[in-house]
Amino acid sequence: MTSPALFKNPVPEVPAVLLDALRLARRVVVFSGAGMSAESGIPIFRDAMHGLWAQFSPHELATPEGWEADPARVWAWYEWRRGLVMRAAPHAGHMALGQLASALSRFAGHDVVVDAVTQNVDDLHERAGVKGVQHLHGSLFAPRCSACGQPAEFAGVPPVEPVASLVPPRCKHCQGFIRPGVVWFGESLPQDAWQRTEALMAQCDVLLVVGTSGVVYPAAGLPAAARQAGKWVAEINPTASELSSHIHLHWQTTAAQGLGSLLQALTTRGTA
Ligand SMILES: [Zn+2]
Known part of the structure; x- marks a missing residue:
């Protein structure tokens, strides 16, 4: 027989402060970068x-x-x-993002809108069922x-x-x-995606930054601007980034593990 220890769930614990912030939120923006795609092998x-x-x-x-x-x-x-x-295929983090709005609504006991903004040029968010993704760097x-x-x-x-x-x-x-x-080097970001992103950031309560190193401007400036505007800002990233010291929470985990375990936590606690 195999030892049960080998089957120990590697899912990281969701920080309590993140669940507390999400419980109060009515609008959440998830802002993703290259780390999200890298886990799908891109x-x-x-x-x-x-x-x-x-x-x-x-x-x-x-x-x-x-x-x-x-x-x-x-x-x-x-x-x-x-x-x-x-x-390539969407990973557990993309799939979790596709279900996040309904899981958050059950968890919080009120309707929660989740919007996705990405710097990635692939279609993995969409293939995981995420609607209305803003592609800041095109597609x-x-x-x-x-x-x-x-x-x-x-x-x-x-x-x-x-x-x-x-x-x-x-x-x-x-x-x-x-x-x-x-969007090529030296080109402007698509104006409609950028304006919609600014509007979404202004409306949101919580900004969840996933897998972005925060070095490609102007997109990299969005999390700090959101923090300054009074939003609660968390980062899911396996390594500390330039953002980490300027936001409320740096959760050191990958996109697939972090978003996957977040969905699991919302689902189990939301129906309790
Ligand atoms: Zn033509």
Whole structure:
């Protein structure tokens, strides 16, 4: 027989102060970053630049100038990354986020609205059932025309093995090249997502920051601004970040473990 100790639940204990804050909250914003995707096996930008891509700089792959110089190389890079995401699956943290509003409403005994804002360009939140996600850095799944800006469609499935060059599809309105729907270095954040995020942050009671190192501005400034505006701000992150000393709680755990055990705690205590 196997020792029961081997089956000890590794789920981390949910900090009491977090449950106390959530019990009073009517609106919660979850703000996620690269750590959330990394747990699904999606490499962060620089880690993805290996193999074929190691010979290129971020400037060549992810700037308007890099696109102008070689659209087929840039399109190949983003199609490869889209393929990586398509072969990945949402983890327990994404799944918990999809159920968080209903679990919180039962736990608190009043309706709770949960909104999600992410710096991630994948679609794992959506695939876990999270609605209305604000993508501050755009999305790998929202291509648009580089000339007229109309939303566009992919020509097919991305190649499994990386290729150095893939001619982008053409816009059916103006024949311009279709470009990735992500925000490149040197570009502004999408204005509608940014304005909605600012509104959500202003309305929320609790801000839960998950898996973001807090270094990419202007998004990185949101948690500190929320704290200054009187919001209760917690961070779920396995390592301390630049945010940690400026907020109410740094819960040292991963996105999958933290959000997963939070959902479990809300569910068991909410029905007691
Ligand atoms: Zn067009």
